[in-house]
Amino acid sequence: MLQVQFIRQNKELVLERLAVKHFADAVAVVDEVLALDDQRKKLTLEYDETQAKVNSASKEIGKLMASGDKSGAESRKQEVAAFKQALGPIDEQLRSTEKLLHDTLVKLPNLPGADVPNGRTPEDNLEIRRGGDIPTLAEGAVPHWDLAKKYDLIDFELGNKVTGSGFPFYKNKGARLQRALISYFLDFNTGNGYTEFLPPFMVNEASAYGTGQLPDKEGQMYHMQEDNFYLIPTSEVPLTNVFRDEILKESELPVKITAYSPCFRREAGSYGKDVRGLNRLHQFEKVELVQIVHPDKSYQALQEMVSHVEKLLQSLNLPYRILNLCGGDMSFASAQTFDFEVWSAAQEKWLEVSSVSNFETFQTNRMKVRFKDENGKNQLVHSLNGSSLACPRIMATLLENNQTPDGILLPEALHKYFGADRIA
Known part of the structure; x- marks a missing residue:
């Protein structure tokens, strides 16, 4: 969530950056926030003056009573009663205004950083670099x-029978490969300074609001x-x-944590060939990275996380490319996002497997993480996160790109995680 004081002091900058994110109602919402x-x-x-x-007046009542001026004291008591009666409507209007201000403020997305390309669609994303060799598959x-x-x-x-479309059963060596990927990703992350967590798979409303999932504008x-x-x-x-709601010590920063979890997404509005197989699921497994960092070091941390994910993909020998997402293709809460895509040789297209994002203070202002x-002095920290990695499309490309007549x-x-060098 943006801070009102920043909007007030930097209105033109805010409107300029919201234009990069192609937020349609920027002027109206910003003006409403300030009003x-x-x-x-x-x-x-x-309220304070009343x-x-x-x-x-309450203090004067005591003095008047002590001096024997009962008439004066009674007059003051009537004034106090009138002032207190006036406080109620003011307080009610103040609370209503504060709620409306908050509800309007949360309509504004995060401001894109200075290096975010100005564009509306995925075609406007800026390719940073590629790595790995695109395989040529046999006939x-x-x-x-x-x-x-x-x-x-x-x-x-x-x-599909047990639950519905988008909820596959992994079995036999498929289940083993899924488990191998998760274990390898976690070991890779913990070996690079991340502390492993196993979190709950459901959260309360305050948690979903804190990271920007609520209000759930797309019903996902x-x-x-x-x-x-x-x-x-x-x-x-x-x-x-x-x-x-925590206040960290500066010496505790950066905080670096990683976790495996299943992920659940309704993927409302997703239809057609792009949802076939493992391409788009309602339940899938992913290993995540999160960093909580000093605000002066968040973009350094962002590049470190990009490098970390890149090395992980290189270790899997998968061809990849890194995209700097344009403003119109970024998430509501992100200030800058780099997407990783791997090449699916059999489908002949790029598949997204990771997003690495800096949210600056957008999430931490909502959560009061300081x-x-x-x-x-208490200051807001910056938060970042990235996929390291999402399993379904990694498995899809590993299967497709490495298929041979011998398995x-x-x-x-x-190899050591799966217990063999091939699926045969």
Whole structure:
């Protein structure tokens, strides 16, 4: 959530950056925020002045009574009663204005950073670099959903029967490969200084609000209405909320944590060939990275996280490219995002497998995550997160890109985790 004071002091900059994110109602919403803040200040002043009159008159009553001026004291009591009666409506209007200000403020997305390209669609994203070799498959190569059936790795029809479309059953060596990927990703992360967590897979409303999933403008979260819990779309949500309402020591920064979790997304509005097989699921497994850092070091941390994910993909021998997302293709809460895509040789297209994002203070302002600086002043920290990695499309490309007449060859990094060098 943006801070009102920053908007007031930097209105033109705010409008300029919101234009990069192609937020349609920027001028109207910003003007409404400032008008409501003016109203809030006016009501706060009126309330404080009225309360001061109550306090002053109350003190005089005691003095008048002590001096024997009962008539004067009674007059003052009537004034106090009138002032107190006036406080109620002012307080009610103030609370209403504060709520409306908050509800309007949360409509504004995070401001994109200075290096974010100005564009609306994925075609406007800026490719930073590529790595790895795109394989040439032998004649007769097939996509991963056919390989999954051939080697009895994944049962999409059974998942559809038991739950519904987008909830596959992994089985036999498919289940083992999924477990191998998760274990390898976690070990890679902890070996690079991240502390492993295993978080809850449901969160309360305050947690979902804190990381920007609520208000759920696109209706993508699964909501357990009886208990008002939400199934997590990523472990970013519980991990970042570990520090909600906390004041950290500067010496504790940066905080670096990682976690495996299933992820649940309704993926409303997703249809067609791009959702086939493992390409887009309602439940999938992912390993996540989260950092809580000093505000002066968050963009350094962002580049370190990009490098970390890149090395992980290199260890899997997968061809990849890194994209600097344009303003119109970024998430609501992000200030800058780098996407990683891997090449699916059988499908002949790029598949997103990771997003690494800096949220600056957007999430931490909502969650009140702060640190005490060297001057003893509380400041908001910056939060970042990234996928390291999402399993389904990684598995899809590993199967497709490494298919041979003798089976599916696996990268060396997975041999000890999988217990073999191939699926045959």
